[in-house]
Amino acid sequence: MDAVTSRKAIVIGAGIGGLCTALSLQQQGWRVSVYDKASSLREAGAGIVLAANAMKALDLLGIGEAIRNVGAPVVHADIRTWDGTLITSLPAAKQAALYGTQSYVIHRADLQAILVQAVTATTPIQTNKQWIDGIQSDRGIIALFNDGTQEEADVIIGADGFHSAVRERLFGQSPARYSGYMALRGVCNQEEARNATNGGGFEALGPGRRFGLSSLGNGRVFWFAAINAPQGKLPPVEERQSELLRQFHGWYSPIVSAIEATEASTILAHDIVDRPPLPKWSSGRMTLLGDAAHPMMPNLGQGGAQAIEDAIVLARCLRNPDIPTALSAYEKERMARANRIVRMSRSMGRMVQLENPILIYLRNKMLASLSDARYISRFDPIIGYEL
Incomplete structure (x- = not known):
């Protein structure tokens, strides 16, 4: 040996x-x-985004194709206002062409199952x-x-x-350092929400709140909501859906549809910390x-x-x-x-959870003015990274 x-x-x-x-x-x-x-081994999360740097790393581990077969490619990504007005579309296709792979969204349980199968081929997990x-x-x-x-x-x-x-x-x-906001997450299968992802997803930004919706593949949609709140004020399981409907009342209709179509008992809630x-x-x-x-x-x-x-x-x-x-x-x-x-x-x-109307207006104008080249350049050190 x-x-x-x-x-x-x-x-x-x-x-x-x-x-x-x-x-x-x-x-x-x-x-x-x-x-x-x-x-x-139970993965309680909802969806996870695997950008190009993650996909290339998973290719090195020999499981990139398994991820692509189960997950949903991000072919389109929008940033919208709370009522659905388009602020900008992110250059997902250009990034995929530049880096040689699309980003993918996959359910955490599916990702873990792929990893467990690969590891336990030779190593038991205790x-x-x-x-x-x-x-x-x-x-x-x-x-x-x-x-x-x-x-x-x-x-x-x-x-x-x-x-x-x-x-x-x-x-x-x-x-632990509290961010100032909590996140709620869920998965649903609802036609309006699914159609609104447009082969990828979007984030809608409102005062002190935002909502993201992404295709998970197989007809499923992953969503998250981030809401400014004092630490430790997570709603109990039985109140999460009603609180979300209250917080996002009147927002872009696929958002409301996604919340309503989610099994209430499965909605997750966490304080966001690092x-x-x-x-x-x-x-x-x-x-x-x-x-x-x-x-x-x-x-x-x-x-x-x-x-x-x-x-x-x-x-x-x-x-x-x-x-x-x-x-x-x-x-x-x-x-x-x-x-x-x-x-x-x-x-x-901090930028996406703004509450001040003037700062929100300036942020949205900045996002709308950002060229594809500037956006790609800004995030290239992160998602263009290769091992």
């Missing part, structure tokens, strides 16, 4: 980042164990396993779990999301990845993409047999990019 295939990695967390990490390490010849504290510590030595690291079990490895990768136990163990508690960037992600033989390392707001649709990029870069860096040196190289390559997108996502959120 050669030096690489004899090496063992433990991945904590079986979300998008953790599963992509397992897949990427498998490609490099690592033995991998994946653990998740959940009792079963659920109901709460990681509590890693005991390091010069030779390796031992993962400890709350059921008393232990496992030895060469490296532990914390891909356990926003509430990461690995991050807290390494660097202590870090405060965390201040960490000065480092690694300590010895342990490191962080994805939301555990750099949780970001969803305003640029890059949370999943950045976790996928992390996974590929980390596996490449771990070709170096010196684990601490490899993790240092991983941080050096990834931290500046990820933290920049954290900052940009916060800034974008």
Whole structure:
């Protein structure tokens, strides 16, 4: 057995980042164990956007075509006012031609199913396993779990999301930063809403509120609503649909139709938060990845993409047999990019959640005046990025 295939990695967390990490390490010849504290692997999210940088990364993992077969391509994307008046159409087709792939929207459960199938072809995923510590030595690291079990490895990768136990163990508690708005999400199958996506989707911007609608494929539509509100004021499940109908009363009719057509009990609600960037992600033989390392707001649709990029870069860096040196190289390559997108996502959120009528007018005029070339240039460092 050669030096690489004899090496063992433990991945904590079986979300998008953790599963992509397992897949990427498998490609490099690592033995991998994946653990998740959940009792079963259920993805409770709705839709996720996979821009060109994410799709190219998924192609490197060998699952890009599976995503394209299940997801819906974004062939058209509009920004509208609250009443449906078109502000601008984004250059989705030009970006697809430039980058060699369209962006896709896919249900998170479908994405996770594809990843689980790819990973479990060689690696079982163990659920109901709460990681509590890693005991390091010069030779390796031992993962400890709350059921008393232990496992030895060469490296532990914390891909356990926003509430990461690995991050807290390494660097202590870090405060969540509230955005000033909450998000509600859902999926429906409704003709007017489906037709309004026009082979892609739109976002409608109103005072302190916005609503996005995207095709999910197979007749399904994914929607989200972002509403300015004090932290901790999420409506209970039984009131979410009525609150949405109140907040978006009189808006562009496909929005109201989508809310009405969604099964009320399935509507998700979250405060939108991130965390201040960490000065480092690694300590010895342990490191962080994805939301555990750099949780970001969803305003640029890059949370999943950045976790996928992390996974590929980390596996490449771990070709170096010196684990601490490899993790240092991983941080050096990834931290500046990820933290920049954290900052940009916060800034974008402030712009699209404006309440002041004068600022809203100026923002909409700016968006309407933005040429395709300027738009593509502005976002090229994010979605034009190649690993």
